[in-house]
Amino acid sequence: MKEFDAIIIGTGQAGPSLAARLAASGMQTAIVERDKFGGTCVNTGCTPTKALVASARTAFMARRSQDFGVYINGQVTVDMKSVKARKDAIVRQSNEGVENWLKHTENLTVYEGHARFVEPYTLQVGETLLKSERIFINVGGRASVPSGFEGVSYFTNASIMDVDFLPEHLVIVGGSYIGLEFGQMYRRFGSEVTIIERGDRLLRREDPDVSEEVQKILEAEGIRFRLKAACLGAKEEEGKILVNVDCSTGDKEIKGSHLLIAAGRKPNTDDLGLSLAGVEVDQKGFIKVDDKLQTNVPGVWALGDVNGKGAFTHTAYNDFEIVAANILDQDPRKVSDRITCYALYIDPALARIGLTEAEARESGKNVMMATRPMQRIARAREKGETNGFMKILVDGDTKKILGATILGIEGDEIIHSLLDMMYADMPYTTIQNAVHIHPTVSELIPTTLADLEPL
Numbered sequence: 322m323k324e325f326d327a328i329i330i331g332t333g334q335a336g337p338s339l340a341a342r343l344a345a346s347g348m349q350t351a352i353v354e355r356d357k358f359g360g361t362c363v364n365t366g367c368t369p370t371k372a373l374v375a376s377a378r379t380a381f382m383a384r385r386s387q388d389f390g391v392y393i394n395g396q397v398t399v400d401m402k403s404v405k406a407r408k409d410a411i412v413r414q415s416n417e418g419v420e421n422w423l424k425h426t427e428n429l430t431v432y433e434g435h436a437r438f439v440e441p442y443t444l445q446v447g448e449t450l451l452k453s454e455r456i457f458i459n460v461g462g463r464a465s466v467p468s469g470f471e472g473v474s475y476f477t478n479a480s481i482m483d484v485d486f487l488p489e490h491l492v493i494v495g496g497s498y499i500g501l502e503f504g505q506m507y508r509r510f511g512s513e514v515t516i517i518e519r520g521d522r523l524l525r526r527e528d529p530d531v532s533e534e535v536q537k538i539l540e541a542e543g544i545r546f547r548l549k550a551a552c553l554g555a556k557e558e559e560g561k562i563l564v565n566v567d568c569s570t571g572d573k574e575i576k577g578s579h580l581l582i583a584a585g586r587k588p589n590t591d592d593l594g595l596s597l598a599g600v601e602v603d604q605k606g607f608i609k610v611d612d613k614l615q616t617n618v619p620g621v622w623a624l625g626d627v628n629g630k631g632a633f634t635h636t637a638y639n640d641f642e643i644v645a646a647n648i649l650d651q652d653p654r655k656v657s658d659r660i661t662c663y664a665l666y667i668d669p670a671l672a673r674i675g676l677t678e679a680e681a682r683e684s685g686k687n688v689m690m691a692t693r694p695m696q697r698i699a700r701a702r703e704k705g706e707t708n709g710f711m712k713i714l715v716d717g718d719t720k721k722i723l724g725a726t727i728l729g730i731e732g733d734e735i736i737h738s739l740l741d742m743m744y745a746d747m748p749y750t751t752i753q754n755a756v757h758i759h760p761t762v763s764e765l766i767p768t769t770l771a772d773l774e775p776l
């Protein structure tokens with residue numbers, strides 16, 4: 322039995338930074354990882370997908386070069402082995418960076434293996450028992466695969482990372498974040514792509530106008546969608562995948578060369594022995610936490626995707642900041658201070674902060690809204706990137722910004738000017754009166770705000 326002042330399970334987006342802070346404060350700390358250092362974001366999530374998205378965009382822009390008066394002699398081809406090698410090199414930097422950092426931090430012991438509670442405050446990793454009065458769970462999640470796919474080969478976001486060839490026809494189950502990013506990427510690499518979504522529109526958490534515009538952009542690139550089509554399962558026949566869908570219109574069978582399942586994620590809590598520790602989970606397996614990320618068991622916290630309070634790298638990292646602030650800095654930071662923000666990395670990016678239009682309508686507030694198509698933004702026209710629109714929602718009484726969507730070129734960067742206004746708790750008139758640089762997309766935010774009208 323080894324005793325520590327603190328133990329962290331998982332080296333995702335919260336664990337390593339927390340381990341380093343606790344160790345620096347003089348606590349004897351242990352961190353346990355069963356797989357790759359850096360977790361989902363570094364190895365099978367954000368980092369590799371955004372590296373692949375960059376390759377896909379380069380191919381797309383090369384094919385569009387004539388729009389800009391640039392002629393490439395010969396065909397534009399994509400070498401998937403080189404694409405993968407570039408992605409792997411970027412991932413390796415981060416993965417090795419996390420491993421080296423943790424293994425060379427004073428007061429920190431790294432265990433490689435699967436951690437499981439055997440009783441409250443005691444974990445087993447291989448043959449070793451680890452005990453502590455402070456345990457931080459940062460175990461993340463994994464792809465959830467519906468039943469019906471047994472006996473058929475398919476990719477998830479993790480296994481598709483090994484692909485170094487071009488699938489002839491990639492069929493994707495799930496028309497949301499993961500499905501759309503991979504769908505556009507593979508289409509741009511040169512695959513045929515069909516996306517099957519059981520809902521009646523893509524991205525069900527977004528406003529309908531956003532779903533519609535995203536679908537339009539992706540269809541223009543040749544992606545086929547099957548909406549209102551629940552995928553029931555698949556089988557393999559003569560080297561092809563036959564996907565069986567429940568739908569009222571269209572074929573009930575879709576034939577492809579490869580299958581990607583992007584049908585949601587589930588928390589890694591089923592193999593953690595949580596019941597032996599008395600830690601409560603909700604119906605979906607997410608660990609229940611309070612506003613400071615404490616579980617129902619004193620001295621046990623849950624951070625990152627596993628607590629169901631966020632599903633992004635920045636929310637997991639913010640969880641680290643909240644726990645560290647409360648434990649080490651006597652600073653009462655809390656989850657409810659966080660403003661929703663994220664981006665979907667199709668091209669152009671879909672960036673979102675605060676309330677959607679639908680949520681704003683339901684809020685009962687005196688909501689005002691302004692929209693502007695990217696076509697009416699000079700910088701977007703100059704760049705030849707006029708897909709999408711922006712939409713800003715404000716509270717007509719307090720003049721505070723309630724939410725915004727930017728589906729457009731560099732939207733993921735530009736939206737931070739509005740997000741920071743929200744954090745500063747300033748009225749929209751502050752940004753409306755600000756002078757922005759010309760020519761940028763951001764300079765049209767004050768102009769757009771001048772068009773605010775009641776919902």
Ligand SMILES: Cc1cc2nc3c(=O)[nH]c(=O)nc-3n(C[C@H](O)[C@H](O)[C@H](O)COP(=O)(O)OP(=O)(O)OC[C@H]3O[C@@H](n4cnc5c(N)ncnc54)[C@H](O)[C@@H]3O)c2cc1C
Nearest residue numbers: 331333334355360361362366436460461625626632633634
């Ligand atoms: C394809 C894809 C693309 C994404 N793109 C983005 C993006 O662009 N931007 C964004 O913000 N977010 C993105 N995300 C989400 C982001 O990756 C996650 O929100 C983030 O990684 C969550 O971090 P975490 O710390 O909660 O857990 P994870 O990063 O999942 O880390 C958990 C770690 O715990 C380890 N572990 C689990 N159980 C045990 C155990 N019992 N013992 C020991 N170790 C254990 C795992 O091996 C893993 O290393 C993406 C996700 C996917 C799947």
Ligand SMILES: NC(=O)c1ccc[n+]([C@@H]2O[C@H](COP(=O)([O-])OP(=O)(O)OC[C@H]3O[C@@H](n4cnc5c(N)ncnc54)[C@H](O)[C@@H]3O)[C@@H](O)[C@H]2O)c1
Nearest residue numbers: 495496497498499518519551552583584585632664665666
């Ligand atoms: N850019 C980013 O930040 C980013 C990128 C990718 C993933 N992520 C994270 O990963 C999480 C999971 O993403 P996701 O896209 O896998 O999940 P999701 O839960 O957002 O969407 C799953 C989709 O699959 C559909 N679906 C499920 N079963 C189906 C079936 N049998 N047939 C047809 N459709 C089916 C659902 O209707 C839904 O639209 C996100 O919540 C996000 O936090 C983030």
